Amino acid sequence: MGVGGKFWDLLRPYARQEGFDYLTNKRVAVDLSFWIVQHETAVKGFALKPHLRLTFFRTINLFSKFGAYPVFVVDGTPSPLKSQARISRFFRSSGIDNSSLPVIKDGVSVERNKQFCEWVRECVELLELLGIPVVKAKGEAEALCAQLNSEGYVDACITPDSDAFLFGAKCVIKGIKPNSREPFECYHMSDIEAGLGLKRKHLIAISLLVGNDYDSGGVLGIGVDKALRIVREFSEDEILERLQDIGKGWKPAVLGGIKSVDDGEESLSEMKKRSPHCSRCGHPGSKRTHFKSSCEHCGCDSGCTKKPLGFSCECSFCSKDRDLKEQKKTDNWWIKVCDKIALWPEFPNRKIIELYLSDSFTAEVGSSMSWEAPDTEMLVDFMVFKLHWDPSYVRKMLLPMLSTIYLREWAINKTGNPLFCDKYEFHSIKCIKTRYGHQSFVIRWRTPISTSGFTQGKPEASIVILEEELVEDEESVDPLDGLNEPQVQKDDNGNCFLLTDERIELVQSAFPVETEHFLHEKELGESKKKNISEEPATPRPTTMGVQRSITDFYRSAKAAAAAQSIGTGESSRASAEKKRAATSNSSSNLSKSVRRRLLFG
Structure with missing residues (x-):
């Protein structure tokens, strides 16, 4: 889960879109529980033991296709605070009143269900056979991923839990898709600091206000936007102390201090009395005065111009008037927010703050950071037994x-x-x-x-x-x-x-x-x-040995027959013309009486 509300939406504008080559030769810490939970629910029914299948394929993809050196981190014993929040979240989602929920004592925690623990154990056994290092955290896996990143053991963390930043992570990859051309989101703490102006303790303060893995509720009525406005009023060194003061009922001064509402109204009324404004143009001075001697702000020879829609006077009196109204609005908002936070019991929870700022999540960091060659024969036996491959x-x-x-x-x-x-x-x-x-x-x-x-x-x-x-x-x-x-x-x-x-x-x-x-x-x-x-096309020589299609063959045969018939007709017509010409020539030599007898005889 991580930080509640829409915390990822707040950070998304500052994410970098990275591709395959970004992880080349980089060491990355992977939250194994995230892979198991994500894909066990997404592809359940596609294959036998999808957590093993996906861990096998994704690890090889991450190692060979992306060129990364993965280090897998598994959860240890969860904090009693998280166990309490988990039970509270379950009761709330089930519609059960959790007011009578028993409080878990210090040192007592609730383990995950046995089925999930069995999945984790199988995946760890598979990773060890692949020669990939696996590190077990004392508490949360994302906390150890962040510690490995902040201390330089790995270059990035792969986890969807946004509270990795609260534990000190410098670079967080929300998720990767091996078989997709889409780039993955990569978040750098330096980009967040430059874009939002927030540092690690600011993010911790936001999580206390909107909720987190150890306090799922947060302060009722305060979302990410309102929490962002609150924490920006203080520096990183004082933000947590100021929240503690607000929790005690104090109201730290912001934006020049909280002014009395009565004083503001009195100053506003005095300003209005001292500075009359024209109802036509909106500038200092009365309408009658402007009609007699014109308005120096309008620039007209006589009278004044009608003020446009949305006009705002920029004189000193009006500017002070607007500032006073804005200050009044801010002070009222700040008073309401402080009163709302003060009503919340035990705010802020010092144990949650100490947990986020702690840097001891494993006893021997770096002791298992070595990559070995896979044990091929043992791995084959394992996959044959578990997945029947x-x-x-x-x-x-x-x-x-x-x-x-x-x-x-x-x-x-x-x-x-x-x-x-x-x-x-x-x-x-x-x-x-x-x-x-x-x-x-x-x-x-x-x-x-x-x-x-x-x-x-x-x-x-x-x-x-x-x-x-x-x-x-x-x-x-x-x-x-x-x-x-x-x-x-x-x-x-x-x-x-x-x-x-x-x-x-x-x-x-x-x-x-x-x-x-x-x-x-x-x-x-x-x-x-x-x-x-680029060379010009040259005509290809035709040969008798080239085989033609049946359509070309019949088209050519018909064309030849037609040409032959046309040639025969033309020759017969030519001979007939010659015969008629010869007859006409011969008959022209006979007398008129002889030609008559030959014609009618």
Whole structure:
């Protein structure tokens, strides 16, 4: 929950929108309980034990795709204050009167339910098999995340609890979505201080007024906006003491001090008597005076102009009048707020303040901050037992994490083991792949073994062969945050390659020469395509051996027949014309009587 009200809405304008590359090589503290609660309710029914499945996939995504070094933090024994607030919140949401609620004594706390504790235990066992460090807090997980961040052990916290700022966090990531192109919200305390003018104790004061995990109610009738106005009246060093004074019934002076309402009314009446204003133009002086000698403020030769809508006189008397009214309004508001806070019992709660300002949430901070290689065989057995996955599937989905570890080690020490997983060697970069707006290299790993261990019994025809450049569908978001499965490819010579997606900067660090060669070849290929597209098109020679479509064939045959018939008709007409011409020529030589006999004979 964190701070009550709309506290995140207050901070949201000062959030930075960060992408995949922001967490590269950064250490981040993750509130494990947040992951479990969030996804157990969101994807329940999609898979068996979703808390284990999502922890497995999200951890590998965070480690390999984002390039981060995660540290998971689990809750310890909750504070009695939080136990009391949790029970009170339950009674209030159930419509039960909590006035007779028993008070939990100091040192006594209420643990979470057994089912949730079992989920946490399973996730911790999974993370330890993955080689990810897990730290247990004395109290709240977000408090330890904030302490690790403030003391420099991690660079950021991943938690939705806004009270991480109250515990001293410097950088808070509200949440990440591995399979989405949308950036995630990243909050820096320095941005909040610069934008809102609030520091850590100011935020603690706001939480005391609007409610928090240890006092779910806060002061009745005070929201985030009103609390912000209150705490801005004091500096960080005095804000908590002033709240304590208000809780005792005192009214600290603000904005020049609280003035008496009677004094304000008396001063206002005296000002009105001393400074008459024209009802037409609104400037000092009477309307009759302005009509006789004009108004020096209007600038007219005679009389004055009618004042516009919303006119406000800027003379000294009117300015003092407005200031006095505003002061009166502020004083009345401040008196009401102080009286409302003073009615609240035991405000402010000193135990809550001490809890937020404490910096001892674990005994040995940093003792478990080490990342190890996954215990593959034990992990396979664990996932097979818990989720009933096929062993080959577990090994395949673990490959992105193992390849990231290999590339990191090879980038630092190139004299180590040249084989990835003791089986594969780096062969080449196949292409650049774009997924969710993020580019990565598709790497070929040479393998001499059969691909049956990585296809889960699927036929070879179903294996996806990547083209020269692949852009996957970005609209199909996996609700379970699954991984992009490694693929297997065979060339014409029978060589077998394992294909994995790797971050570009990591491959550049591990294999700079091969990366430079690939980028150079890619640039040459693009320039050739560009040159070919710019060349003018030349007509292609026709040959008799080119096969035509059946439509073209019949169209050509009909055209030839039509041309032949037209040619035959023209030749017959030409011969007839010649015959008539010959007849006419021959008949013109005969006498008129002979031609008559031939015609009528």
